[in-house]
Amino acid sequence: MxxxxxxxxxxxxxxxxxxxxxxxxxxxxxxxxxxxxxxxxxxxxxxxxxxxxxxxxxxxxxxxxxxxxxxxxxxxxxxxxxxxxxxxxxxxxxxxxxxxxxxxxxxxxxxxxxxxxxxxxxxxxxESVIVWLGEPSSDSELAIDFIKLLDKTSRRKLSVAELRATLQQDHYRVHWKALTNFLSRRWWSRIWSVQEFVLAPSVTFWCGMRNVSRVAVCRSIGIADKCTSTGVKETLAFTHGNNRRRAWDLYKASKKPGANLSFSLLALAAYFCCMDASDDRDRLYGLMALATDRSMLEIDYLLSTEEVYARFTRSFITHYKSLDIICFASTYTPPSGSIRPSWVPDWQKRNPVVIPSMTSQSSKSHVGNLRSPRHLDIDPSVYYSACKNKEAVYAFEGSALQVRGVVVDTIDGLAGSRQFEMVQSSEWNSAQSSCCSGSPCSTTAILESVCRSVAFDRFDRFLRYPMPTADFFRDFIRLLNRIITTSKESVPRDLLDWFQWTRSLQIHGRSFEDILHDSFQADDDSSGPAPNIDESQHKTFFGRFFDTVVRLSFRLM
Structure with a gap:
């Protein structure tokens, strides 16, 4: 040289x-x-x-x-x-x-x-963007061939049952593994690659000398979403790919004439917080090209990560006159010993344990989500807004945030989860017993309330329609009856886990398990046809349960 x-x-x-x-x-x-x-x-x-x-x-x-x-x-x-x-x-x-x-x-x-x-x-x-995944591996050619097969299959418009009957056969096990490895390549976990994938008019994936289109890759991910027993959906690799697919679908819809869709930086940061970034400031900066409200945050690499996150939170509150962003701080929490204010979400949180939040629904575009465009139109009557049209009352005092709030209710009891164990202490029991002096509810009313809570009292995963109480409650009771009796083997593992963490939940001074026993001893109707336990069938009790309790990573449904 x-x-x-x-x-x-x-x-x-x-x-x-x-x-x-x-x-x-x-x-x-x-x-x-x-x-x-x-x-x-x-x-x-x-x-x-x-x-x-x-x-x-x-x-x-x-x-x-x-x-x-x-x-x-x-x-x-x-x-x-x-x-x-x-x-x-x-x-x-x-x-x-x-x-x-x-x-x-x-x-x-x-x-x-x-x-x-x-x-x-x-x-x-x-003109075009080439996604360079790297040199070939032992199964990369198989993965690309399988992606092209799934692309061709998706155009046949087969039913979910037909797809599963064909693609969940043992013959395809190695193919699904190859697809998982394809989605596990480092590029998929890189924060900067999200906007590069979404914004470009033409994207082609290269792996060695083989290539495949963005359209084919997205269609293959869509089929993987329907084939639930392949093991792909449970992987972080699938989440990385599926969130990209959802973002691209929404971006394409936003460019159609007359479209009025937005990409909030808050939603993007929450969806993609599990991505890799060598500079944690890029967990916001690396998504700003996609955000329609990016004017709230100025790109400044002279600021520390803490300053960037705090500045974004302040700007959101000031711009929208809304405190919705601080709801995320309870999930996206800083590590122990951090000097970051407790009201500032920490977007460095990897694989967060999250619970779907009403603040994330489409009625609040400043929070936003990656909902499929066909599910964005909602009847205004089902919008959720606890404060209605009132603006937040707040003040910043140095690193402190002062707000005005109201007392909504008193907590009766606590239940745990796979990630967070809760123990009812004696102090808690005595405190809650003193605040539950109202008229006791019937056993059926209590169980129906639990069922409605688990399903968010909604029929569909996008919370547009009220829950069909009689149908969902019937399935709920029949499944719990199997747990209480001797038929646990016919109950999905995820529901069994949920029961283990909820059995000691105190409701009006009684445990959830005791209430169940009383219900079945009272000969409540727990017989009848078997409940549908296919988690892909979203408009069933178990489908809603799986979305709200198990599929926690989709916080912004």
Missing amino acids: AGTTLYTYNPIQPNQIRLVKFVQDGDHIRAVFETFSFEEPLPVYRSISYTWASDGGRPQKDFKMEIDKRQLPVLNTLQPFFQALRSRNMLLDGKWWWIDSICIDQANLEERAHQVGHMDVIYRQA
Whole structure:
């Protein structure tokens, strides 16, 4: 390589972009930079979405390219991508490229902030985006072939039963494993790759010399969502892929004429908090190109992570006159010893244990969700808003948040969960017994109330329709009757787990288990046909139970 002097970037203006073109190949790659203005038409260019480091490693720059007879260190993960370009005769085809680690002076925090602010334009205007998943593995070809098969299958419009009858056979077990491995590649867990996946008009996945379209990948994830016994849905890899699919569906719908859909930064941060980020500030910054309310937060890499999170929370409260964001602080909690205020959500929370919140429904667009576009239209009569149209009353005093609230009710008892064990202490029992002096409810009324609570008193997962009380309660009682008697083997494991954590729940001074025993001794109707225990059937009691209690990761349903 000519010379050993390291390349020094020439500064660019906030309204400019730096593109790269590869002009010579051989023992090394020679390239040229050119600067263009966002205020003028940009040349045709491609972009790449990739990871800066290999699995479990840190970014390394062990090879260099030549620019202006000087050396520019380049990430190791790009080297096999350049080889793939060579093999496809695309390296020297004269096209411009935008590659973040090359085209942004990463050492210049001001330039970095400006370029991050342009990410939406950069990816929306790219001719195409190539998702580079890396070199092939032992089952990557099988995964891509299976994705293409699922894509073709999805276009046949088969019923769920027909899909399962075919695709859940033992023959396909290795195929589902290959798909899981495909979705487990590091790119899928990278926070920056979310907006790169969603915004680009054309996306193709490359794995070695094989490729597959974004459409095919999303359709395969959609079928995996319906094939519940394959083991794919229980993986974090599926969550990474499925949330991307949902975000892309919503983004496409938002671009249709007359559409009035929004992407709140709050919802995006909550959905994608389990992603990887080498800089925790990017858990917000890395999603802002998607957010329709991104003006609330200025990109500033001179601020600490704590300052960025606190500034976002303050801005949300001030902008929307709403305290909904602090509901997330009870779930997205900082680690022990953190100096962050308790009212500020910590978006570094990995794999959060979450409970669906009414504040996340579509009636509050400033909170938002990734709900399927076909489920966004809701009858205003079922909107949930505890404060109606009242604005929050609040004041900031240094790091403290002062608010005005009301006492709603008194807690009668506590139940635990798989993640949080609750023990009814003697102090608690004596305290709650003194506040439950009202007229006692009947056993049936208590159990019906529990059933309604578990299902959120809603018929569907998007909470649009009231729960059919008689049907759901009948299934609820029949399933619990099996637990109390000797038929536990016919009860889904998830419902058994829930009962173990709920049996000691105190209701009017009695445990939930005692109330159940009293109910069955009173010969309540617990007979009849077997309840539907297919969790994919959302409009059943067990389907609703599975959504609200088991599928906790979908906080913003």
